[in-house]
Amino acid sequence: MSRALFAFALLAVVPDSLIAQTDTSNAEWPPLKVVDVRWIDTTASACVDFSQFANGAWLAHDTIPAAYSSSGVTRDMSDRNELIVRSVLEDAAARRSSFPPDSTPRKLGTFYATCMDSTAIEAAGIAPIRPWLRAIDSITTRTRLLPEIATLQVRGVNVAFRYSPDVDTHDAAHYITWLYQGGLGLPDRDYYFAAGAAADSTRQAFVTHVARMFRLAGHDSATAAAAASQLMGLETSLAQASMTRVDRRDPAKTDHPMSVGQLTALAPRVGWPRYFRAIGLSAPVRKVNVAQPDFVHRVDSLLHATPVATWRAYLKYHAIASAAPWLSTPFVQEDFAFRSRFSGAKALLPRWKRCLREADGDLGEALGQAYVAKTFPPEARARARAVIDDIRAAFHDRLLHLTWMSDATRAQALDKLARMGEKVGYPDRWRDYSRLRVSEGTFVLNVARANAFEWQRTVNRPGTPVDTTEWGITVPTVNAYYDPTKNEMVFPAGALMPQTFDASADDGANYGSLGGSWAGHELTHGFDDEGRHYDAAGNLRDWWQPSDSTHFVEQATLVERQFNKYIQVDTFHVNGKLTEGENIADWGGLLTAYDALENRLARSGRPALIEGYTPEQRYFIAYAQSWRVHDRPEQLRTRVTVDPHAPEQWRVNGPLSNIPAFAQAFGCKARDPMVRPTDKVPSIW
Structure with a gap:
């Protein structure tokens, strides 16, 4: 299909009438700021427990909703995004009979409507x-x-x-x-x-x-x-x-x-x-x-x-x-009763949320197109790209000045960075759902058909060229990823919203959250204990000089040992080896984004204090508040075994205690808990 013809087909996927219908009032969205000083615990010392300092006032008053295993940033942002997606789905469901039989809006509306039809589901049973x-x-x-x-x-x-x-x-x-x-x-x-x-x-x-x-x-x-x-x-x-x-x-x-x-x-x-x-x-x-x-x-x-x-x-x-x-309620309840053992959730999510999440998983790009039209203007995409570009430039400078890395390895690392791709906001080409069949019948069979559609869409790929336009995440999702085999970072629009990013926020806030927690983090994954094994083209190849590899492993072991000492929950410690890559990415992302902020301030000038804090202080507060999370104990116990991420308290305090610029920003002294001894601080990125 030619580019022009494809563009025409794309416009036909979700009509403007569906996008424009039933806008969600801003008043319904949880109010989120990249830095919210109301959450700061002014009775806590930033140099003793920075996570508590940045988030303690929020944590003291937070109650995890019964249907959730945790609360915090991801839940707040996801709840806001889901209000928007819900309006799209409810419009599609209510008006599905007015759309052409094989159109994507008709399929989207039917999928959601059959999920919401609890009467039919209960009657069908098994x-x-x-x-x-x-x-x-x-x-x-x-x-x-x-x-x-x-x-x-x-x-x-x-x-x-x-x-x-x-x-x-x-x-x-x-x-x-x-x-x-x-x-x-x-x-x-x-x-x-x-x-x-x-x-x-x-x-x-x-x-x-x-x-x-x-x-x-x-x-x-x-x-x-x-x-x-x-x-x-x-x-x-x-x-x-x-x-x-x-x-x-x-x-x-x-x-x-x-x-x-x-x-x-x-x-x-x-x-x-x-x-x-x-x-x-x-x-x-x-x-x-x-x-x-x-x-x-x-x-x-x-x-x-x-x-x-x-x-x-x-x-x-x-x-x-x-x-x-x-299926019918007895199956749903039994499934939830067992799964909640690992999450700690006390109640089922409302049906509309469960149906919405399944629709996002199965027809995510159809939803994403409408979501972007409602929430993510071109100027927001441009501002986010500008932050990411600054992160790239800062990491480039760090690579140039690493004293432990040989020139041979450095050249390969610079090439990998230069060729690292990025996807920001939404796909440039949306998925074609024309082969997906959705029926007005029982919802569980629509799920099975959606699974079969996805299987058939990809099953015969072996031997064919990799689709470099494909996204591995849906647009409304509050997440991001780095793919080592494609050497690319992906940031969906759902994550590029307050609290993560606000095009109108100050640089200190945006560079701490989007820069440190997201862009710097994902970029560093290309060079962490796993990503470093892949070259610029995404091939599994050892491009490191032996001495450089030895140094990296030695220093990564220090990161592992540091996190092994942290308590996750009860008597369970963080698994420093399982979480090693994420911990390196957190730390490297913080260092790189801080450099990017300083470069930005040097170009644009330093603002006066904002809400009583310097740009550097707001940078670190934004980073810490981006990990504002409250987990149930059951969830924390499960995460010990299955999650490659450390608990958020340690994702804040762990890397920050290795960074001299943090200590300088808050006046921390050598023996303060948030300042680790120099000989214990790793030297990687």
Whole structure:
């Protein structure tokens, strides 16, 4: 399609009438500022606990809403964004019959309307997925296991291993077939082996939950209990072969390219050509990267050794669990009761929020187009780009002046920085949903069709050029990311709003929040303990001189040790190795964005005190307030195991205590808790 024709098609995706209809009043949006001095605890010392100083007044009065596992910046911004998205969805739902049958607005409105139709959902009960369960029950031989696994995967059910067409890390211009571990019902492999009464209780709660799901699906108590026990045995075996989260962060440990012949030798019983055909691949697979070979080998062994009845129980539970949030109330409540064990949430989110989030996940770019039209003018995009450009320039200067880095490594780092891409606000090309089918029938089947649409959209990518225009995040999302295989940073419009960024705010505030917490952070990910292994083109290649690599590892170990000492919750410490990359990115982002602010002030002049604070003080306050978060204890305990980010208190105090400019800005002395001894401070970026 030519550029002109494509532009015309793009305009037809979401009509102006949908974008303009039912604007959301600004009065409904939570009032957010990049720096809010009301949140500062003036009784706390900035040099003792800066997180408490910057956020203590807010924390003292905050109550986490019952339906949330945490409150703070992300929740506040997301709530505001969701009010806007809700208006788009409700307009589309109310007026869907007026749109052409196959138009994206019609699909968007129908998707949301069928989710909100609780009467139809309650009346249907489990009936919509009965055909799935009958197909699983009909499996009597091992030869039928793989076809059913493939069918469930296409529907979005996470069972056994996971297929994904991802970037080839040795030829980042093309996609390749990847196989990953997957298919566990607990949040992480470690839950299957952790010692202690709490861990035992969690495992028993899981077995009880699985049995309840089976009873809701029509099994008697004895059959349900036996099936749940069988499933737990199978999943424990899968967990034993699963790679830890720490190891999965090491690109070398997930780099196992092989031919289909080698894959067959690793897992001879699967029947790979048949499996690949079953998931929809139209061309023979020639090259595969098996991220976790031990896991794939274990699945192969279990397909041969584990009773078919156990596999049926496993597949049936995961089919039910994947659909449970969209079935009738007993399934929704049972799913929530178990999942809330890990989040601490006390109540379900309102249905409109649950439906909105599913719509954003499945038709996110259709929503994003309308969201941008309502919220993100071109001048905001330009101002955000200006901050990001200043961050780039500051990091360039830091690279030039690093004393520990050799010229050979420096040249490669500068090339990587120069070629690092960025996406800001929204895609330049929106996704085509013409092949997605959405029905006025039961919502859970619309979800399954949306999952199948996404699968079919990407399944045949191996061997084709990488789509460099694609976004891995939806526009209203409050998040950002760096992709090492594309060497690019992505900042959606949903994150480029107050409290993160305000085009009318002062430089100290914007550079501390957008600059330090976001742009500087994501840029540094390109050079953290994981990102540094990828070159400027996104290929997995060692471009470091040995002495430089040794220095980096030694200094990164200091970061790991620093965070290992911090308490996360109860007696649990932060996992410094799991969080190492994020901690390096926080610290490097702060240093770089601070330089960018000083450069900006040198060009534009220093303002007078704003609300009693200097630009540098507002910079550090903005950074700390960007991590204004209040977690439930259950959420913190889960994060110890699964989250590569440290708790927000330590994301503030940890890196700031390594930065002399922070101490200078607030007059901190050598022995203050927020000033770490010089010999303990790492030297990286």
